[in-house]
Amino acid sequence: MNPADTSRPQLKTRRINLDTGRENVVLISRRSKALRPEVFRGFSRVELRCGPKVLLATLLITDDDTLVGPDDVGLAEPAFRRFSEPVGSFVTVTPAASPRSLDAVRAKIQGHTLSATEISAIVDDLTHYRYSDMEIAAFLISSASFMTSDELLALTHAMAQAGTQLTWDKPIVVDKHCIGGIPGNRTSMIVVPIVAAHGLTIPKTSSRAITSPAGTADTMEMLARVDLGVEQMKEVVRACHGCLVWGGHVNLSPADDILISVERPLSVDTREQMVASIMSKKLAAGSTHLLIDLPVGPAAKLTSAMEAMRLRKLFEFVGDHFGISVEVVTTDGRQPIGRGIGPVLEAQDVMAVLANDPEAPPDLREKSLRLAAHLLEYDPGLRGGTGYARARDLLESGAALKQMQRIMTPREPRSVTPASEF
């Protein structure tokens, strides 16, 4: 690109070895010709442009020429990867206009109800990293106080549309989801192999830890690769009927990961956001039948049957709207499940159950069997009421363990991008 293309001063990109997490960060010299001190301050938001390509980032300023010279702009690692232009490209740097959809957030703050178009614009800006942390927080908190049913549906739909949308060539695609909050609750790793051994399709993606010491993806990673891409995931499901992968590389409902990155440090978890988050992922994953596990207990996310019922109704409402058959079970969330807490011990508990080890934690085994039984009943070919017996047979015969071993075998070489970079 010719630096004379435009009248604005152009800066040459450099790559700065800085891990700034989800946030895009760029570095400019205080002596930069592009820096207008009345506009730019440390931590203000700027816009990088290179042809049609645009990146919003947080600005750091330095006097240290060894970091960036006055004619350069330094891109910290995540910004560099997302911008994906070679080092030495010419870019303009201007103060960032707020993302346009922020007007809708401001309206929401003032008590207005948002249209599906406005919500979809917000999700689009979120997905493209155009919101800063404070802007994400403003959106989350403004919708925490109230969200109409229509807003909830629009948010779920927009989030599902924003990323990968999986389709499976099967009439029944089952899934289970637990709202989390109970340490050691690693039932998915037992339920998936049982259900897959039966022959039902169960393409399970999981998150890393949000509130507890380990998420299913963290625990599964003790046993097998979880950072599969869409094609690899499809291949595993084709071969084994089920999979257990981390959702991060599959890019289902990417706005959700961005919202969670602010919800987590704020410890703000509202009912509507939770339902939109979960249902958008399931909608994008192509699920037709979904079992939701709501643990209730004094230290769980839900502390009363009344709360659980209100949440159940929201799940049913959204499921019905999008044609997903949703079943919600409330379970005992009064204490941790299994013996160990943390990825290593939880993985041992899971494998002990699958191996029918007499020392295996009976609570984890029993809860998994009951959840698997619910899912198996979705099979029209199974005689009503025999789901539990079938699940137990598949576990006790070793079929579930064998299925788990198949699921654990990746068919592709390990990708070169370590998971920690995302």
Add this chain to the structure above:
Amino acid sequence: MNPADTSRPQLKTRRINLDTGRENVVLISRRSKALRPEVFRGFSRVELRCGPKVLLATLLITDDDTLVGPDDVGLAEPAFRRFSEPVGSFVTVTPAASPRSLDAVRAKIQGHTLSATEISAIVDDLTHYRYSDMEIAAFLISSASFMTSDELLALTHAMAQAGTQLTWDKPIVVDKHCIGGIPGNRTSMIVVPIVAAHGLTIPKTSSRAITSPAGTADTMEMLARVDLGVEQMKEVVRACHGCLVWGGHVNLSPADDILISVERPLSVDTREQMVASIMSKKLAAGSTHLLIDLPVGPAAKLTSAMEAMRLRKLFEFVGDHFGISVEVVTTDGRQPIGRGIGPVLEAQDVMAVLANDPEAPPDLREKSLRLAAHLLEYDPGLRGGTGYARARDLLESGAALKQMQRIMTPREPRSVTPASEF
């Protein structure tokens, strides 16, 4: 300090030439012995400790040893200044617990009303830079939807208490404040010299631009130093009855500046926050009589007389509670005031009015005279109804210009800390 004092790994501090604005930022090597990858991610919050001293900061991670070695922690400039420990100090770095008062913010998000104690804890954490931008946004938006009268009083009080509290040995200390939003509206720079020339005490602090191209502090800076500290400001007021300084170094209601640093990029400006912000500054400034200018117009902050009335009542309510005699005037905010926009041209307009230049903008002159007239009427020695004539006399006789020249003369050498560092 002895690195063997504690069992946690200690890191040696380095200073990193990075301007990160209001945000504290520290840098750690990915190979650091203190870094536990399951806990630390780029942009997560960490806590630095050195003896009793604690600093909360945002973490950046690097593999570049020339920035920080594995045994070091790099402090970006603002973090280094606020921590104020020498380079080479030993510190521990641990994941930051959220500030405790964030529980109150979460309660507010869920619709609870906060106690004075909770609000005071929030203001204390804000003032000590313990809130990240997203946490500040969460607090702002959670109180944007509703704030009770008691919460508003508690917030005003806590904010006033959090910084410098000025006292003046005078029965009457007047002040004026415009809620802003009208370009060119530089009446303070004319009102203050008129009122001070009369002999009333008017210690005026101003902000830099929030929404318009220049704030009074920016415009005044074209003519004189505005970055005075408390003692310098007191000296000018003692000598001249009035001053025109930037509030930044005087540290009145410091939490307000922190809230504004998030309100501004979000463009969120709620009635209650505005009243708490202004009244906390006036309370801390020791004002006894306050005139508030509310411009009303289609592009102003207030677009209708009804809105202005609701805001007026809030100001009167808070003023009455804290014993400040508040008078609110609504003014014509349909267009900019004066000829020029921006600090240089606005300063020219102001000086033209003070010098009785026939080319001086008549709207700026007239509005300033009317506001000054209101303030002069607070003098019990002045015959009722003669405020305007007295203001005009002081302007036309050149007394106001002479007073402005005195106010502009700083008595102390320029401080070594440039304003841009704050």
